[in-house]
Amino acid sequence: MIGADLEPVVVVFLYGLITALATGLGALPFLFLKQISPAGIAYSNAIASGLMLGACFGLVSQGTRYGSTQTVAGGVMGVLFILATQRWLGRHELEFGQARGVGARRMLLMVIVMTVHSFSEGVAIGSSFAGGVTFASVITIAIAVHNIPEGLAISAVMQPRGSSVPTCAAWSVFSSLPQPLMAVPAYLFVDAFTPALPYGIGFAAGAMFYMVFVELLPEAYEQAPRPLVSFVTSMALIAMLLFQRFL
Amino acid sequence: MNPTLLILELSTAAALTSALGVLPLVGRRRLPTIWVGWGNALAAGMMLGAAYMLSALEASVPMVTEIRPELPEAIGAVLGICFIYWTHVAVGTAGVELNQAHAEDPLHGYRILMVNGLHSASEGMAMAVAMVIDLKFGVLVALALAVHNIPEATVLAAVLHGRGLSLRQIAGLAVATNVSQVLLAVAAYSVVIAAPATLPWVQGFAVGTLVQLVLIELLPESYREAGQTSIALVTVVALGVVVLLRGFVG
Numbered sequence: 001m002i003g004a005d006l007e008p009v010v011v012v013f014l015y016g017l018i019t020a021l022a023t024g025l026g027a028l029p030f031l032f033l034k035q036i037s038p039a040g041i042a043y044s045n046a047i048a049s050g051l052m053l054g055a056c057f058g059l060v061s062q063g064t065r066y067g068s069t070q071t072v073a074g075g076v077m078g079v080l081f082i083l084a085t086q087r088w089l090g091r092h093e094l095e096f097g098q099a100r101g102v103g104a105r106r107m108l109l110m111v112i113v114m115t116v117h118s119f120s121e122g123v124a125i126g127s128s129f130a131g132g133v134t135f136a137s138v139i140t141i142a143i144a145v146h147n148i149p150e151g152l153a154i155s156a157v158m159q160p161r162g163s164s165v166p167t168c169a170a171w172s173v174f175s176s177l178p179q180p181l182m183a184v185p186a187y188l189f190v191d192a193f194t195p196a197l198p199y200g201i202g203f204a205a206g207a208m209f210y211m212v213f214v215e216l217l218p219e220a221y222e223q224a225p226r227p228l229v230s231f232v233t234s235m236a237l238i239a240m241l242l243f244q245r246f247l
Numbered sequence: 248m249n250p251t252l253l254i255l256e257l258s259t260a261a262a263l264t265s266a267l268g269v270l271p272l273v274g275r276r277r278l279p280t281i282w283v284g285w286g287n288a289l290a291a292g293m294m295l296g297a298a299y300m301l302s303a304l305e306a307s308v309p310m311v312t313e314i315r316p317e318l319p320e321a322i323g324a325v326l327g328i329c330f331i332y333w334t335h336v337a338v339g340t341a342g343v344e345l346n347q348a349h350a351e352d353p354l355h356g357y358r359i360l361m362v363n364g365l366h367s368a369s370e371g372m373a374m375a376v377a378m379v380i381d382l383k384f385g386v387l388v389a390l391a392l393a394v395h396n397i398p399e400a401t402v403l404a405a406v407l408h409g410r411g412l413s414l415r416q417i418a419g420l421a422v423a424t425n426v427s428q429v430l431l432a433v434a435a436y437s438v439v440i441a442a443p444a445t446l447p448w449v450q451g452f453a454v455g456t457l458v459q460l461v462l463i464e465l466l467p468e469s470y471r472e473a474g475q476t477s478i479a480l481v482t483v484v485a486l487g488v489v490v491l492l493r494g495f496v497g
Contacts, residue, residue: 053295057299057302057303060299060303060490061299061303064490064493064494067494068490068491068493068494068495069491069494071490071494072487072490072491072494075483075487075490076487079480079483206483206487209483209486210479210480210483213466213475213478213479213482213483214475214476214479215475217462217466217470218470218475221466221467221470225341226341226463226467227332227335227336227341227463229462229467230332230459230462230463230467231328231332231459231463233462234328234455234458234459234462235325235328237458238321238324238325238328238454238455238458241302241321241324242317242320242321245317246317
C-alpha cells in the first residue's frame with residue numbers, strides 16, 4: 001500500500017495524483033504518428049467521440065444509481081455550461097498551441113470539458129477511502145487506467161492540430177488535476193460531498209455528450225467518408241464500454 | 248399474459264405508431280428541411296438512449312455460462328456494427344444522402360425502404376433482449392422505440408411525398424418497413440428464451456447495431472439539414488428523456 005506511514009490526507013492526495021499522471025500516458029500512441037492529414041483529424045475525432053460516448057454511458061450508469069433526476073439535472077447544467085463557454089470563446093480571437101480560430105476553440109473546449117469532468121472522479125477517489133484503503137486502491141487503479149483513453153481522446157484532438165506529444169501529455173495531466181485537488185476535501189467531508197455526486201457525474205456526462213455532438217462528430221463527418229467515421233466511432237465506443245466493464 | 252404474445256403486441260403497436268409520422272405533412276406539400284433534421288436527431292437520441300439502457304444492464308443479466316458475459320457481448324456488438332456497415336456498403340447506401348426528396352435515381356426510393364426495413368429489424372432485436380432481461384424494462388424500450396418511430400417515419404414521409412406518393416400510401420409503407428421490427432422482436436425473443444446462452448451475444452449485437460445506425464444514418468443527415476447546435480441539443484435532450492424514464496421505471 002502506498003505511503004502507509006504518511007498522513008491520510010497526503011495518501012489521498014497521492015492516490016489522486018497517480019490517476020492524474022496516468023492520463024498523460026494517453027498521448028504515447030501519438031509518438032508513432034508524425035503527420036496527420038484532414039482525414040486523419042476526422043478519424044482522431046471519431047476515436048475521441050467513441051471513447052467519450054463510452055465514458056458517458058459509464059458515467060450515466062454510475063450517476064443513476066444515486067438518482068436519475070439528479071443525474072439528468074446535472075446533465076442539463078453540463079450542456080448549458082458548454083453552450084455558455086462556446087458563446088464566450090466565440091467572442092474572442094483564440095490561439096491555443098499552434099492552432100488559431102476554430103481549431104483552437106475546439107482544443108480549448110476539449111481541455112475544459114475533460115477538466116470539468118475530472119472533478120467528479122476526484123470526489124469518487126476521496127469518497128472511496130470511506131470503504132477502507134484497499135477499496136480506495138481498487139477505485140484509484142480503476143480510475144487511473146480509465147484515464148488513459150481519456151488522455152488519448154484529448155491527444156486525438158490536440159496532436160493533429162499541431163501540438164507536440166509532450167504538450168498533449170501535459171494538457172492531459174492538467175485535465176485530471178481536479179482529481180487530487182477534489183479527492184482531499186471529498187475524503188475530509190465525505191458526507192457533504194456524496195449527495196452532490198450524481199449532479200457532478202451528470203454534469204460531466206452532459207458536457208461530454210454535448211461536446212461530441214456539437215463539435216467532434218460534425219467535423220469528422222465533414223472531413224472523411226461517413227461510413228468509416230461511424231464505424232471508427234462505434235468501435236471506439238464499444239472498446240471503451242468493454243474497458244470499463246473489465247475494470 | 249404469454250410473454251411471446253406480449254412482445255408481439257408491443258412490437259406491432261410500435262410498428263403501427265410509425266403511421267403517425269405522416270401527420271406533420273397533412274395540409275402541406277413539403278416539410279421544412281430543419282424539421283427533417285430535428286426528426287432524425289430526436290430518433291438518434293432515443294436510439295442512443297435505448298443502446299445505453301441495454302449496455303448498462305450487466306448486473307441484471309443472468310449468468311448462464313461459466314464465461315463472463317462481457318466478452319460475448321462485446322463480440323456481438325462488433326458483429327452488429329460490421330453487419331450494419333457492410334449492409335450499407337452492399338445495398339449501395341453507404342455514401343448516399345438518404346433524405347433526398349427529389350432524387351433522380353428511381354432506385355433511391357427502394358433503397359430508402361430497404362434501409363428502413365433493416366433499421367427496424369435491429370430495433371426489434373433490442374426490444375426482444377430488453378423483454379428477456381426484465382418485463383418493465385422491455386416495455387420501456389418498446390415505448391422509446393415506438394415514439395422514435397414517429398419522427399423516423401416523418402423523415403421517410405418527407406422523402407416519399409417529394410417523390411409523389413400520397414400520405415395514405417406513405418403511412419402504409421412506414422408501417423410495412425417496420426414489419427421487420429415485429430418479426431425480429433418475436434424471433435430473437437424466442438431464440439433467447441430457447442437458448443439463454445445466446446443472451447449476451449444478442450444483447451451486444453443489438454447495442455452495436457443501434458449505435459452504428461445512429462452514427463451512419465441519422466446524425467450525418469441531420470447535421471446537413473439543421474446545423475450542429477440544434478442537432479446536438481435535440482439529440483442530448485432526447486437521450487436525457489430516455490435516461491429519466493429509465494429512472495422512473497426503476
